[in-house]
Amino acid sequence: MPVSALLLIWAFLTYRRDNKEKSELAKNSYLSAQKKEITTPKFEFQSKTYTFKETFSGTVIDVCDGHIWVKNADGVEKRFKIRDVPFRKGHHIRRYALVQYIKDGAYRTINNALIINDSTNNREITDFSEDVFTPSYFTPVNIILYITLFVSFCVWAFTLNYGQVILSALALIYFLRKITKRNRQKFRAEVHQIANRLDNKELTTIE
Known part of the structure; x- marks a missing residue:
C-alpha cells in the first residue's frame, strides 16, 4: 500500500477521533450547565439525573364525582382526578412531574409523579414503569429471552432436546427480574428522599 494512502487513512481516523472528542466535550459541557440550572433537589441514577418540577399548586375549591377543582394564586382553575391521597375543600395541593435528564441533553417528563x-402532610408517588429505572437494553433482551424460551419449549416438547436452553433462558430471566426489583427499590428510595427535601419535612406516603 502506498505511503500516501496510509497517511490519508491516518488523517481520516485522527479527524474522526478529534470530532468525537469535541462532540463529547460539548455534550458534557451542556450536561454540566443543565445540572447547574436545576435548583430543586435531584439525584443521579444510572448516569441520568432526576428532579421534580412543580406543575400546579393551589387550593381545593370543590370535590365531586371522584375529582377535585383546584384554584392557584393566579386564579387559574383546573380539574384533577382523585387518586389515593384524599382531599377536602380548602386543602392545599401540589403536583409534580419527574424530569429525567439524559446524557445527550435530552430529557423526559413523567407527569403526575x-x-x-x-x-394533611400526605403524598402519593406514582408507580414508575420499568424503563425509567432499568438500562435501555433490558427490554429487547427480555423479549429475545422469552422468544428463545418459547421456541426452545416447542422444540423440546417434540424432540426432548433443548432442555439446557430452556433452563438457561429461565435463569437469565430470573436474574434480570432480580436486578429490576433491586433497581426499583433503589430508585423509589431516591425518589422518596428528594420528595422529603422539597420542603424539608417528612410526609406520609400513600402506597
Whole structure:
C-alpha cells in the first residue's frame, strides 16, 4: 500500500477521533450547565439525573364525582382526578412531574409523579414503569429471552432436546427480574428522599 494512502487513512481516523472528542466535550459541557440550572433537589441514577418540577399548586375549591377543582394564586382553575391521597375543600395541593435528564441533553417528563396534600402532610408517588429505572437494553433482551424460551419449549416438547436452553433462558430471566426489583427499590428510595427535601419535612406516603 502506498505511503500516501496510509497517511490519508491516518488523517481520516485522527479527524474522526478529534470530532468525537469535541462532540463529547460539548455534550458534557451542556450536561454540566443543565445540572447547574436545576435548583430543586435531584439525584443521579444510572448516569441520568432526576428532579421534580412543580406543575400546579393551589387550593381545593370543590370535590365531586371522584375529582377535585383546584384554584392557584393566579386564579387559574383546573380539574384533577382523585387518586389515593384524599382531599377536602380548602386543602392545599401540589403536583409534580419527574424530569429525567439524559446524557445527550435530552430529557423526559413523567407527569403526575408526585402529589402532595400540604394540609394533611400526605403524598402519593406514582408507580414508575420499568424503563425509567432499568438500562435501555433490558427490554429487547427480555423479549429475545422469552422468544428463545418459547421456541426452545416447542422444540423440546417434540424432540426432548433443548432442555439446557430452556433452563438457561429461565435463569437469565430470573436474574434480570432480580436486578429490576433491586433497581426499583433503589430508585423509589431516591425518589422518596428528594420528595422529603422539597420542603424539608417528612410526609406520609400513600402506597
